[in-house]
Each structure stands twice: as C-alpha cells, then as structure tokens.
Amino acid sequence: MSTGKSESHDPRARATPLRAVVAFWRDEAGVLTGFSLYIFILMMMIAGLTIDVMRYEAVRTRLQATSDRAVLAAADLDQTTDAVAVVEDYFAKAGMADYLEGVQVSKGLNYKEVEARVSAEIPTWFMNMSGIDTLNAFARSKAEERIQNIEVSLVVDISGSMGSNSKIQNLRTAADKFVRTMMAANDNITADGTGLTSVSIIPYHAVVSLPDYLIAKYNVSTQQEVSNCVRFAPSDFQSISLSTTDPLDRLAHFDRNNSNLYTQNGDRKIKRPWCQVGDYGAILPLSTSLTDLTAKVASLGASGNTATDLGMKWAAALLDPGTQSVVTDLITEGHLDGALAGRPVAYEDTETIKVVVLMTDGENTSQYDLKDSFKGTMSPVWWHEPSDEFFVYFQNRANQNKQPWWDVGRTPESDTNGNDAKYGDGDWDPAIERPDARQLSHAELFGTFSVRYISEYFFRVENDSQSSTRSTYRNAVTRYTGDGTADDYTEALCDKLKAKDVVIFTIGFEAPARGQTLMKYCASSSGHYFDVKGVEISQAFSSIANTIQQLRLSL
Incomplete structure (x- = not known):
C-alpha cells in the first residue's frame, strides 16, 4: 500500500552525492598546497641559477688563468717576441682569442710591464626564465719584470x-757556483x-785581512805596515758604517804559537802571522x-x-x-x-x-793582539849585525843583576834552550860593548820571531821551564775579545x-x-x-742564489 511519499523525493537522499563532493573537496590529505608548490618552483630556479653560475665561474677562471700566464710570459725581459704577439698567441692556443679585448705594454731601461683585459658573454640556460639572458665574465692581468x-x-x-x-x-765548490750564478745576471745589464x-x-x-789598496782608504795606525788587519773598538759594532777619518787600530804583526825559527830567502821572519801578509785571505x-x-x-x-x-x-x-x-x-x-x-x-x-x-x-x-805597550815602542833587544848577536838590555833598570832575563849576546842558531846563557854583570851596555849594535823596535822583534820563540830564547828565567816562561811572557799578548x-x-x-x-x-x-x-x-x-x-753546502748556496735572483726579478 502506498504511503504517499516517493523515495526519490527524500531530501536526505538527494543531498548525499553533493555532500560526498564537498567532503572530497575539503579533504587535504595528499594534496600539494600552494606554499609547497612555491618552494618546489624556487628550488628549481636555484638549481638552474647554480648551474649557470658554475658555467660562468668555469669560463671566468679559465680566462683569468690564461691571461695570467700570457702576461707573465710577455713581461719576461728575456722574451724577444713582441709582448702583444705573445699574449695573443696564448689566447689563440687556448681557443679564447675572441675574448681578448686589449693588451697594453710599458717598457723602460730596466723593466717591462704588460697588462691584458679580457671579457666573455655567457648565455644562460635557466636564468633567462627570469629575464637574464647572459652573464659577462671579465678578467684583468698585469705583470712586471724589473731588473734590480x-x-x-x-x-x-x-x-x-x-x-x-x-x-x-766543499766550500770552494759551492761558492764558485754561487758567484757564477750571480755574475750570469750581469748579462742583462741595461745601457745605464x-x-x-x-x-x-x-x-x-x-x-x-785587507788588501793594501783598501786599507789605505782608512785612518789606520802605522806602528807596523807589513800586514793589514784592523782591531775594532766596542763602539764600532754599534754602527753599520765605518768612518774613513776616525782612527782605527791596526793589529800587531806577530806569530803567537810557532815554536821554531823560520827563514825565507835568507831572512828571518815569522812563519804564521796572526794577520796574513799579502792578498791571501784578504x-x-x-x-x-x-x-x-x-x-x-x-x-x-x-x-x-x-x-x-x-x-x-x-x-x-x-x-x-x-x-x-x-x-x-x-x-x-x-x-x-x-x-x-x-x-x-x-x-x-x-x-x-x-x-x-x-x-x-x-x-x-x-781574539788576540799585542798590548799597546808593545806597539810603536822600542824593545829591550839589540842586534849586532856583523856578528848576528842579539842582546837583551833594559835601559830603565838600575841593576841588571836583579833582572831574570838573558842579557848575554848570542845568535839564534846557538843553544835555543839557553843553556849557555848567564846573567849580566850590571855594567854591560850595548852602546859601549857593541857600539854598532842596533836597538830593535817591538814591530821588528815580533815580525822576526814568534812570541813563543821570544819568550824561550830571550826572556826565559835561568831555572824556569820553557812552558813556564812561555806562559809568563804571553802576558804580553792579551785576549781582547x-x-x-x-x-x-x-x-x-x-x-x-x-x-x-x-x-x-x-x-x-x-x-x-x-x-x-x-x-x-x-x-x-x-x-x-x-x-x-x-756537499749539502752546494745546495744551500744554489738555493740562496736562486732566491736572490727571484728577489731581483720582481713580478
């Protein structure tokens, strides 16, 4: 029996499909929101930008490296090819000739300066979406070689x-190579x-030691002029400069250690002077x-x-x-x-x-030198040339018998141990006994006999040992530094x-x-x-020479 109501007219039944659509529309599960979409697009743009920037940097770096190498080669003072041609050749061989904008060269007597400018337009792959179609890469290199x-x-x-x-x-080998390297640089001396x-x-x-021509330029004392070494005062080491007018003390000419009598060409002289004679070691x-x-x-x-x-x-x-x-x-x-x-x-x-x-x-x-009292003064030793006898006579001594020094005449070739020597009688005077004897200066005495020989031959106490006399007399030679x-x-x-x-x-x-x-x-x-x-010393000198040359060529 009919109730008078149709099911199709049920309001709830008609609303069900609509509600389903609305529910579907409102369901956000699995849906890409607007913000997420924005982030995704931004990430893609950054990735594209990165690629374009990387391409740009690769080209720019290559341009700069080629430019640097080109100007360094062109600025070389030994380079005989025209500087502009050298730079152009570098870029041509690198396949970048179209990027070279210009080369500027400046030259002088002792320098060459080369500057290169380059630029390139790089099409973008991704940045063009934002309106940037190209990126401009620029490079500028400048090099100078200057002879110092x-x-x-x-x-x-x-x-x-x-x-x-x-x-x-080993030193001679190393130093020889050093001076050869340094002098080779003089091949590039300019006209001026x-x-x-x-x-x-x-x-x-x-x-x-100094050569004669050099020591002559300084105000050096002249107590002796056989050897050329200077003794400096402490204040001299507080200054780099060395005055040509202030007085300088010349080192005494003496042999401190040699024990034997030495002759050369018939003349007695010291064998091993503390300061050498001549140009050796000068x-x-x-x-x-x-x-x-x-x-x-x-x-x-x-x-x-x-x-x-x-x-x-x-x-x-x-x-x-x-x-x-x-x-x-x-x-x-x-x-x-x-x-x-x-x-x-x-x-x-x-x-x-x-x-x-x-x-x-x-x-x-x-370091050693004679005391000042033994420089520029007369010694107590007299020499009688006809008999080649030497005498020790202290003119300032009242009683010769109280002197513990030899004062009897004898020749150096006689008993050097002094066994035949005796004390004087107090009345001996070379001016009377040997009127033609000559008093020696200390410069002559120390230039003829070593300090050791003088102590043992002339001034040895009668019963003293040689070593004792030598030690006592060496007080005449003092350590000054x-x-x-x-x-x-x-x-x-x-x-x-x-x-x-x-x-x-x-x-x-x-x-x-x-x-x-x-x-x-x-x-x-x-x-x-x-x-x-x-032999490592040769490597050290070579390294130093090469470093000096690099300092000499300022790039």
Whole structure:
C-alpha cells in the first residue's frame, strides 16, 4: 500500500552525492598546497641559477688563468717576441682569442710591464626564465719584470776547522757556483748600468785581512805596515758604517804559537802571522769580475780561530752608503769597475737589493793582539849585525843583576834552550860593548820571531821551564775579545742590517750548537737559515742564489 511519499523525493537522499563532493573537496590529505608548490618552483630556479653560475665561474677562471700566464710570459725581459704577439698567441692556443679585448705594454731601461683585459658573454640556460639572458665574465692581468741592482757581501769562514772533512773543498765548490750564478745576471745589464750585480768576498778566521789598496782608504795606525788587519773598538759594532777619518787600530804583526825559527830567502821572519801578509785571505771588495771572484774562491784555505763579528763588520761596511767615497777612489785608481759609481747606494733605493750571505762551520773564539805597550815602542833587544848577536838590555833598570832575563849576546842558531846563557854583570851596555849594535823596535822583534820563540830564547828565567816562561811572557799578548762578546757584536750588527732591510742568509756548515744559534739569530727569517753537512753546502748556496735572483726579478 502506498504511503504517499516517493523515495526519490527524500531530501536526505538527494543531498548525499553533493555532500560526498564537498567532503572530497575539503579533504587535504595528499594534496600539494600552494606554499609547497612555491618552494618546489624556487628550488628549481636555484638549481638552474647554480648551474649557470658554475658555467660562468668555469669560463671566468679559465680566462683569468690564461691571461695570467700570457702576461707573465710577455713581461719576461728575456722574451724577444713582441709582448702583444705573445699574449695573443696564448689566447689563440687556448681557443679564447675572441675574448681578448686589449693588451697594453710599458717598457723602460730596466723593466717591462704588460697588462691584458679580457671579457666573455655567457648565455644562460635557466636564468633567462627570469629575464637574464647572459652573464659577462671579465678578467684583468698585469705583470712586471724589473731588473734590480744587487749588492752582495759573501762572508765565508776559513778558520782552521775548515781544513777537516773536506769542508774547505766543499766550500770552494759551492761558492764558485754561487758567484757564477750571480755574475750570469750581469748579462742583462741595461745601457745605464741598471741591473748590475756586485759581490764582495770577505774571508774571515781570527782576523779579516785587507788588501793594501783598501786599507789605505782608512785612518789606520802605522806602528807596523807589513800586514793589514784592523782591531775594532766596542763602539764600532754599534754602527753599520765605518768612518774613513776616525782612527782605527791596526793589529800587531806577530806569530803567537810557532815554536821554531823560520827563514825565507835568507831572512828571518815569522812563519804564521796572526794577520796574513799579502792578498791571501784578504777581502775582495765590490767585484763585478767573474775571473777575480772565482780566483778568490779557489785560493781560500783554512787556518786560525773564528771571529764572525769581524767578518760581519766588514760585510756591513761594504754595503753601507758611507763607503761611497772609498769606492769612488778605488774606481779612479783602477781597482774597481767604473760601473760601480755611486755604490753602495742608499738603503732607501728601491732599485737595489742588499744581501749578506754568512756561513760558519764553528763558533766565535778568542781574539788576540799585542798590548799597546808593545806597539810603536822600542824593545829591550839589540842586534849586532856583523856578528848576528842579539842582546837583551833594559835601559830603565838600575841593576841588571836583579833582572831574570838573558842579557848575554848570542845568535839564534846557538843553544835555543839557553843553556849557555848567564846573567849580566850590571855594567854591560850595548852602546859601549857593541857600539854598532842596533836597538830593535817591538814591530821588528815580533815580525822576526814568534812570541813563543821570544819568550824561550830571550826572556826565559835561568831555572824556569820553557812552558813556564812561555806562559809568563804571553802576558804580553792579551785576549781582547772573548767568544761571548764576539757573539754579542755579531748580533748587534745583524740587528742593524735587518733594520735597514738588508736580506741576510746564513749557513751553519756542520757547526756546533752555539754557532748554529748565532746563524739562526742573524738570518732574516727561519727560511733564510740553512743547516747543512758535506756537499749539502752546494745546495744551500744554489738555493740562496736562486732566491736572490727571484728577489731581483720582481713580478
């Protein structure tokens, strides 16, 4: 029976599909929101931007690298090809010729400067979606090679210890290669002399000897003029410069240790003078001659104590502009190359590099000289030339019998132990007994006999042993600089040189701890110090020479 209501007209039945659609529309599960879509698009844009930037950077880096290599090659002063052509060739071979915008070249007597500009337009792959169609890569490179003047003081240890383990031979080999490398740079000297390298060789052991022509330029005392070594006052080590007018004390000419009588060409003379005679071991100042430099190196020997402070004092003086007047005189006299006019230049001269190369195989030891009372004075020894007899006579002694010195005439070839000697009778006077005898100066006495021989032959107490007499008499020879003091002097000079931007390289050649410490202190940096053994010294000198050449060519 019909109820009068149709199911199709049921409001709930008609609303069910609509509600399902609405429910579906409102269900957010698994749906990509607007924010998420924005983030996704942004990530894609960043990825695209990164790719474009990476492409840009790769091209720019390649441009810069090619440009850098091209200008470095073109700026080389040894490069004979036109600088512009060199740069263009580099870019052509790199397949980047279209990117080269221009090359600018500037040249002078001692320099060449090359500048290159490049640019490239790089199409974008992704950034064009945001309106950026290309990226512009730019590069600019500039290189300069400038020949610097070089002043070098090469300070080499020739003390006795260098005679062992083939050290002096290894030094000669290393130093020879060094000076050859340095002098090769003089092939590029410009018309006005720019780019000139000069090298002073300063050999040192217990002393530093000067050639006659160099010592003549200083106000050195003349108690003796046989050998040419200078004794400096403590204040002299507080300054790099060395005055040509202030008085300097010349070291006495004496042989401290040799025990035997020595003759040469019939003349008696000391065999091993503390300061050598002649050019052996003497300074070779400001040389531009490869022949002279290699000859000096080949002549180096080994003897004596170690006085690094003296070597550094002369090394500093030969770099100091205060020595210009000395150089001028030596040029005029023909001892130095005329191209050295104006050297040593001012420390502020930006066209010149000043360098010290200092090596040692040891450490500072004691330094000796005669006391002042034995310089420039007359000795108590008289010589009778016809009989070749020597007499000791103290004119200021009232009673000769109280003197414990020999005063009887005898010849050096007689009993050198003094067995036939006796005390004087108090009345002996050479002016009466030997009117033609001549009183010897101390300079003559110490230049003829060694200190040891004088003590044993002339002044030995009758019953004393030789060693006792030798020890007593050696008070006439005094140590005036100890090893620690010499270290202090050396350090003071190194400090002052470094303050003037002088570059100091040092080499400890099988040196003991204290010597190495001093070398490390003096070096301009830890990289300027070399600790070497045996033939490694050649490697050290080669490395130093190459470094100096790199400093010389400022890129």
